[in-house]
Amino acid sequence: MTTTTDEKSTGLGRNYWKLWSASVVSNLGDGLSAVAIPWLATAVTRDPLQIALVTLSTYLPWLLFSLPAGVISDRLDRRKLVAVMDVARFAVMGAFAFVVLAWQSDLSTPDQIADGTAQPPGNAGLLLGLLYLMAFLLGAAQVLRDNTAQTLLPSIVKKDRLEKANGRLWAAEVVLNNFVGPPLAGLLLGLAFALPFFINAGTFGIAAALVFMLAGQFAPKGKVSSGRINWRAEIGEGVRWLWDHHLLRSLAFLLGAANGLNAAAMAVYVLLAQEILHLNATEFGIMLSGVAVGAVLGSLVAHRVSARIGPGPSLIVSLVVLGGTLGAIGLLSSPVIVYVVFVFEGFFTVLWNVITVSMRQTIIPDHLLGRVNSVYRFFGWGALSVGTLLGGVLVVAGDVWLSREWALRLPFLVAAALHVVMVIYALPRLTTSRIEAARTAAEAEPNADREV
Structure with missing residues (x-):
């Protein structure tokens, strides 16, 4: 594989910055x-379960x-896979933007939805079904795109720079995803409900063009399968490898639990923001931007924190704090304090991701x-669907036995309590010695099956 690099000026190479820009x-x-879709959902229905079904x-x-x-x-060229999936997302979002445009005159305003x-x-x-x-x-499309993008990065930067590269990538992603995008969506919704959907489609098209510009060959290396796909055998090889690797298996379980619990809590957060925190669309976007502030700070120092206290303690502290943030959001009624809590969530989410993604790569x-x-x-992302459904069910059940306010808070409190169990599970498994042993084994036997 060939890549174009400029180590003196960037340290990460031109291909990296093209991928970063995309x-x-x-x-x-x-x-x-992140704001436009749930706000549209609440314009169509106030049913917590139906809103959770969108997620x-x-x-x-x-x-x-x-x-x-x-x-x-x-099996295939990873650059082309990422780019083609961005083209697919451009087509889907562009088509739906025209759907929203067709309904736009019949939709309530964002302020009417908020109050x-x-x-x-x-x-x-019909609109809900199309949503x-x-x-x-x-x-x-995101499943194939995101999974492939993570396998693409090790072909672009050296292994000893993966934590730095992932940190910069996560910083940019979270800033745009949580800091710039959500508040901008609130403003755009006030102008026209379809506008953020059209702009979103355009961003996917630009991203596809940037990925197509990556220089080099990005087919998988090593013992690559060819010919007709034996889905069961090839999937089984990946499952067995992960299952036999005790460290990554534990991380997969923990990621699934963490993502599922967070999804349960956040499934109907838009209703909590509207009915308890009394936020409009712009304020809701600003609230979510707190995650980005923490994420930027985390991305800048994640590799230093990992080096200073060790990757094991860094991961344990991240689990503890993330559980605490869920509990705090479930109890607080001040938007300002909740914003600060989101800052902590963003910092420790990025710390966890930078360490674990770099480790896998x-x-x-x-x-x-x-x-x-x-x-x-x-495990990690599949749990999101289960957690989202659980969150909606918890709120619906809570509406029967509790007040509306405590029904909306219930998923956060349940998620925080279950984080305690996760920390107990993680303590003997996520140690720096086990992580370093896994890295050493990977360097010694780069293409062999390993058990750590």
Whole structure:
């Protein structure tokens, strides 16, 4: 494989900054949709379960397609896969933007939605069904795109620079996804409901063009399978490798639990923000931007924190703090204090991600990276769909036994309590000595099966 690098000026290479730019642009679009999609959902229905199903539609493809996606990314040119999936997302979001435009005159204003005076549009069920379909198709493209993108990065930068490269990537992604995109979406919704959807489609198109510009060959290296795909055998190889690697198996379980609990809490957070914190669309976007502030700080120092206290303690502290932030959000009623809590959540989320993603990219053999990564993300991201459904069910059940306010708070408090169990599970497993042993084994036997 050949890549174009400019070590003196960047230290990471031109290809890295092209990929970085593509990620920045597409994450701006993701930040717009993070506010626009739930706000549109609340314009159509106030049912917590139906709103949670919008998020479920986005995450369900991780359960259905993540394992086959790993096989595909271990066989085909990874650059082309990422770019083609961005083209697909451009087409889906662009088509849905025209759907919203067609309904736009019948939708309540964002302020009416925020103060609870919104009325459902005509044919609300049809619009809601199209929203579910759009979310599912976007999620399906994202599964193959994101899994492949993580396998692409080790072909662009050296292994000893992966933590730095991932940190810079995460910083840019979170800033655009949480700091710039959500507040901008709130402003755009006030101008026209369809506007953030059109701009989101454009960001996917630009990202695809940037990825197509990567120089070099990005086919998988090593013992690559060819010929007709034996889905069961090739998926099984990735599953067995991860299952036999005790450290990565534990991390996969923990990621699944953490993501599932966070999804349960955040599934109907838009209702908590509207009904308890009394936020409008712009204020809701600003609230979510707190995650970006913490993420930027975390991305700048994550590799230093890991080096100073060790990757094991860094991961344990991250789990403890993330559980605490869920509990705090579930109890607080001050938007200012909740914003500060989101800052802490962003910092420790990035600290966890930089360490664990870099670890996977270092430890897993390149010819298995797509499949093992997909199995890992099957646990981590597949749990999002289960958690989202659980969150909606908890609120619906809470509405029967509790007040509306405490029903909306309930998923956060349950998630925080279960984080205690996660920390107990993690303490003997996520130690610096085990992490370093895994890295040493990977360097000694780069293409062999390993048990750590």
